[in-house]
Amino acid sequence: MMTIVVMNPANDIHCQYMIAQLQKRGIPYAELGSPLQHDYALLNDQLLYDGKPLPPVQAVYFRGVLTHNPDPLANADAGKRLIDNMQFAARVEVVQSWLGIMAASGVAVLNQPGNRAKYVQLHTLQQAGLPLPETCITSSPEIARQFIRKVGKAVCKPIRGGSYCRKVDASMQERLDLIAAEPVILQEEIPGEDVRVNMLDGEVISAHVIHTAAGTLDYRTDPDYGSGMAEYELIALPEEVAAVCRKAANCLGLRFTGIDLRRNGNSYVLLECNSMPAYMDVELKTGAPITAALIDAMLAARPASLSATSHFRFESAAKPAIRRGETFFHYDDVVRKWQQQTARQQQRQLLAMNEEQIEQWHRQTGKRVSFMEVEMQEGQPRVVRLF
Structure with missing residues (x-):
């Protein structure tokens, strides 16, 4: 018997209501909960939820906000906040990967989170010639000011959410230099x-x-x-x-x-x-019969097989309580090295080697290179890499 999967990583009330309506209609379903409490595993090419393979899937209903760590300020310590955010990102990637794998296998997914990007959405809708407000996405304060003057009254919102649409008032215009660090969506205000x-x-x-x-x-x-x-x-x-x-x-x-x-x-x-x-x-x-229409659409979906070459079932997938601020990987060391490397790269230049340099290097090493990456160290240029 085919099953409707309700993917509910954030304990969303719409998912809860969907489950209640599926129960009311006697429709088989499987709820997949938070990756904090449950294991979304991949063994070779087999998806395992809490150590067990999924039943045959008719369709997937998904709703859950996965753009923001729900507890980003829980730790005053910057290192522990980094750990929380890295772990949250890993959990999000697992959930999104499951949705992507099921969709790629032909399972109807309502809807995939990859369809949320506002930047691409606005470009696509404008290209289609649909009636939208005048729109500008920018991190240039000067472009923003020119756009605001062009449209007269403007509103703004962040690209990734986390804040509602706001009118661009005098106070916001005074702070426009701050968008240099974060592109924003600006639109004409539509009454x-x-x-x-x-x-x-x-x-x-x-x-x-x-x-x-x-x-x-x-x-x-x-x-x-x-x-x-x-x-x-x-x-x-x-x-x-x-x-x-x-x-x-x-x-x-x-x-x-x-x-x-x-x-x-x-x-x-x-x-x-x-x-x-x-x-x-x-x-x-x-x-309005919205949930009923969604259920009918999922029941009408063409069943798809989550085929796998691996067939295994783990005896136990029990998870211990999460220890906040602790991590299996040393992310702080990795990020610190990234920061140092990024800082050095800001001081580097890629220079084309002249024919004499190319031939000299070839005589010395037997290798031919064309470019050198140069970094300033203690005020002196140093060659750090050859290409």
């Missing part, structure tokens, strides 16, 4: 109402205006939204707007997406497409 469209396989499942307090730029910052008191108004999405949403989802390779629009009168502007949208609040308050 109007927030509209969220949930789309699956090119079909609109739900379309609602999200009512917010006057002056709210990002509905997620509205206290009512944050406390679960948001109100939604069902709307009939014009077919030409649905076609824009459909084209956006197809361009980005998203089977399921939550699309944010800004509506001003009869005009709609596309803001972004979310590959792992939050939709439970909309569903429970409006009756």
Whole structure:
């Protein structure tokens, strides 16, 4: 019997709700939990969860924020923070690798985390000619200032998340030099109402205006939204707007997406497409059949085989309690060496050797080289490597 896998590395409430609906419909499922408590192993080419192979997989439902270490400031010690972040990155890579392996094996995955990159998304949507705000991604304060003058009113947000969309006010403009260390997304400010469209396989499942307090730029910052008191108004999405949403989802390779629009009168502007949208609040308050549609889509997926040449089952995969701040690998030594090497490389230059130097080196060593890497040491140039 085929199984729907619910990949739930962050104990997400949408995953919990999905499991409840699968149970209600009597559909076989397997929940894969946090890699802190569970082992995602690979033995040669065989995936093993807590030491055991997966049952035959019909489809995978995945939702979990894997962009930020949930406890990045737990350790005041910089070395221990480094360890925490390196270990978190390793756990994230394992989860993403499992999703990638299953997708490559033909398993339907809703949705893969690789579809989240905002930089590529904005470029792709602009190339497709879709109605988006004027957009600039830059780490140049001068380019940022020129763009802000061009559009008049602007908003900004980080590339990797971690902060909501903000208006570029006078205070932000005074601090624009700080973006030299971190590229930011700048867009023209689009007035109007927030509209969220949930789309699956090119079909609109739900379309609602999200009512917010006057002056709210990002509905997620509205206290009512944050406390679960948001109100939604069902709307009939014009077919030409649905076609824009459909084209956006197809361009980005998203089977399921939550699309944010800004509506001003009869005009709609596309803001972004979310590959792992939050939709439970909309569903429970409006009756929109989002989870049911997702389950039906997964049941309709063509079953795929996670074939492997290895066939093994471990007797035990028990994991001890995590000892925070301790590590199997000495990351601090590695990073310190990287820092030293990077600092030296900043002082290095690659120079082409002239014919006389090339021939002289060939006579001395029997080898032919064309370039030398030169580093300043104690104020004197030193050749550190030849190519």
